[in-house]
Each structure stands twice: as C-alpha cells, then as structure tokens.
Amino acid sequence: MRKTLGERLAYEGYAIEATDDVSEASEMCRQMAFDVVLTDDSSNASPLGIPFIVLAGAGDNQIQRAVTAFRDGAMDFLQIPSDINRLYDTLRRYSEEEAPTQTPLPKQRMSAHAMGRARRTRTSSVQPIIGSSNAIGNVRQVVERIAAFDTRTLITGENGTGKELVARWLHAKSRRASGPFVEVNCAAIPSELIESELFGHERGAFTSAIKQRKGKFEQATGGTLFMDEIGDMSLAAQAKVLRALQENKICRVGSDKDIDVDVRVIAATNKNLREEIAKGNFREDLYHRLSVIVIRVPPLRERSSDVPELTQHFVDEISSLYGIPPKPIDSDAMEALSAMRWSGNVRELRNVIERLIILSGDTITIDDVHKYCQS
Numbered sequence: 001m002r003k004t005l006g007e008r009l010a011y012e013g014y015a016i017e018a019t020d021d022v023s024e025a026s027e028m029c030r031q032m033a034f035d036v037v038l039t040d041d042s043s044n045a046s047p048l049g050i051p052f053i054v055l056a057g058a059g060d061n062q063i064q065r066a067v068t069a070f071r072d073g074a075m076d077f078l079q080i081p082s083d084i085n086r087l088y089d090t091l092r093r094y095s096e097e098e099a100p101t102q103t104p105l106p107k108q109r110m111s112a113h114a115m116g117r118a119r120r121t122r123t124s125s126v127q128p129i130i131g132s133s134n135a136i137g138n139v140r141q142v143v144e145r146i147a148a149f150d151t152r153t154l155i156t157g158e159n160g161t162g163k164e165l166v167a168r169w170l171h172a173k174s175r176r177a178s179g180p181f182v183e184v185n186c187a188a189i190p191s192e193l194i195e196s197e198l199f200g201h202e203r204g205a206f207t208s209a210i211k212q213r214k215g216k217f218e219q220a221t222g223g224t225l226f227m228d229e230i231g232d233m234s235l236a237a238q239a240k241v242l243r244a245l246q247e248n249k250i251c252r253v254g255s256d257k258d259i260d261v262d263v264r265v266i267a268a269t270n271k272n273l274r275e276e277i278a279k280g281n282f283r284e285d286l287y288h289r290l291s292v293i294v295i296r297v298p299p300l301r302e303r304s305s306d307v308p309e310l311t312q313h314f315v316d317e318i319s320s321l322y323g324i325p326p327k328p329i330d331s332d333a334m335e336a337l338s339a340m341r342w343s344g345n346v347r348e349l350r351n352v353i354e355r356l357i358i359l360s361g362d363t364i365t366i367d368d369v370h371k372y373c374q375s
C-alpha cells in the first residue's frame, strides 16, 4: 500500500518520503519539512504533534481503530482502497487551505506511512479543555498566563484527569507552537534504556546501537518535551536529567561531546513528589528544577458540575465517530453520572459514555447507567 500510494501521490505532484521504520521516519522528520503524515498507526504519529491521517486496510477492526485514531488526534480515518478518492480530496483540500501560510515550496512535501513535520501542532488541532467549574477554570487561566513563558512546569493529578491535554495546550499556546511536541513516558522505558532514549546514542555505543540516534531532548529542539510519569523514573536517570536541565546540555551515549538543547520541559506525575522525596525515591534538586510552576489538575469528583458538559461533549464526539445521531440522555441518568466517584477520572467517563452509546437503546436511561457503569 505504501509503495502504490506513494507512487500515485508523487504522480499527483506531491513530494513523498516513505519508510516502514518508525525511528527512520522520526529522523526524516528532523531533517525535512513535512506537511502531513499518512500512517496506519496513530500511536506512532501522534507524539510528533503533526497533522496525520490514519489509513486502515479492509477487515481490520475498523471501529476500534477509528476510535483510537481520533482519540490520538487524527485529521481523518480512511479505509484503503475503498476511501482512496476521499484521501485524494482531503489532501487536495488540505494543501489548498494551508497553502497561503506555507513557506514557498514547489510541492507539498509528504511522508507516506511515516511521519512528517511542517506546521506541526496548531492550536486548532488540540482538543478543547471542557468544563465550566471554578476548578477547571483556574487550570485554564494558569495555562493562558504561563504559556507564553518558557517556564518549566510540573502538572500533577490522578490518572485520566487531563494532564497531557493541559501540556498540549501549554505547547499550542506558546511561541514554540510551530516546533515539535515530543512526549516521553518515563514509566514505560526500562532504566537501562532511558539514557539513550532521552539523550540518544552514537553508533556502536553499545551492542545494539547499529546507527546513531537522536534522543527525545534533541528531537524536541525548538519545541516542548513532555516528560510524563516523571515520578517513576529511576534515581540514576533522575541524576542525568538533572544535569541536562541544569546546563541545558546533553551528551549522547558513547559520545564525549556536549550538545546544546533548546527545549521547554513540561513534566507530569500522578504521584505526590514531596512524599516521594521524603521516602528517598525522588531527588529534591530535580523537583525544584521541574516545578517552577505547578499546575494541579483536580480529580473529576472535585468538579462533578463538569460531568454533564463533558458527557455531552463525549456523546457528540463518539456518536459522530460512529456516524450516528447523538443519543439523548435522560436527566436522571445525567444526575446519576454526576454523582459517581470516577476513580479513573475523565478517561473513565469517556469510556463509560462510549459503552452507553453502544449498548443503550434510542435514549440513554438511568437503567442503562445502573446496568453498564460500575464506577
């Protein structure tokens, strides 16, 4: 599909780069200006914060994949080959709409089944932060106030409260918005790999280092590095990150040359870092480097007045994903939803709404809520 589509789009006048290797794609993005990404895996494309379209072959689990794609921020989800004309139309419209803001390039540059960078994250591509409670209003206000500054920011809050969404807004409203938004989940990387993941490595630095590779700090140059689950990083890794933050310099594994980095660091954690410091699990000096500003995103149970608005938002979004009219919700069902504890916060609410849309009849009733939600 990649080859055929690449040839066809090249014939249409687009400049195409194609690869089947994710890290090679990231590298290409560092070196060239792309407008859009075509990929079959939104999780690979979304961390770059670049507009992307997800393509799926026939027979894949379409609904689940479409839901995941849009959740990750895809511009569109298309089935190939049946939606091929829609793909051409979307690309044509997109390049026409976007053309005036482009630096004059003879052709739109595009990466097929890979990654691209050009306009990257635009404010319009970040989902809105929904909610009218004072608690979420305060969060929005802090975002507005600090976004323009390069201040290091620590976002705290339970899982699923919206910490990543807040980080994306900070980026989108900053002067770095046209730079990359690079996310690294510190909890997901084994401690022996974290140094190379964050700082990169030279060829031959260790047995599996067959090529030179840039780390997340370098990839985020000119943009924002979002370090998620920072409280789960090993003490050894914390020491290395501390040095990078103190000196704004990094050193690739296997190299003795320092590289200057121009990155705004936003960190997030669901842990109480003060407690982790007391227990000896987190370095106090790193905490102070990261937490010039601290934004606490409150759990949903502390802002249950937001539940109806969030519910309506997810009903509209999910119904439109499935191509069905939004299902009405009875008022007592809405009340029951507002009264729940939501230990998984906004993410859990979204999942429950999706379940209710699929399983309920024409209207979502209180019986559906009792039957299908065990919060």
Ligand SMILES: Nc1ncnc2c1ncn2[C@@H]1O[C@H](COP(=O)(O)OP(=O)(O)OP(=O)(O)O)[C@@H](O)[C@H]1O
Pocket (backbone or CB within 6 Å): 071, 127, 128, 129, 130, 131, 136, 157, 158, 159, 160, 161, 162, 163, 164, 165, 166, 228, 270, 310, 346, 347, 350
């Ligand atoms: N206020 C909000 N308005 C709209 N959507 C929201 C809001 N808060 C969270 N969401 C949505 O809820 C989901 C979870 O949010 P997000 O991933 O930002 O949470 P998180 O705190 O980073 O979670 P984790 O700690 O598990 O990484 C996402 O789909 C996000 O878009």
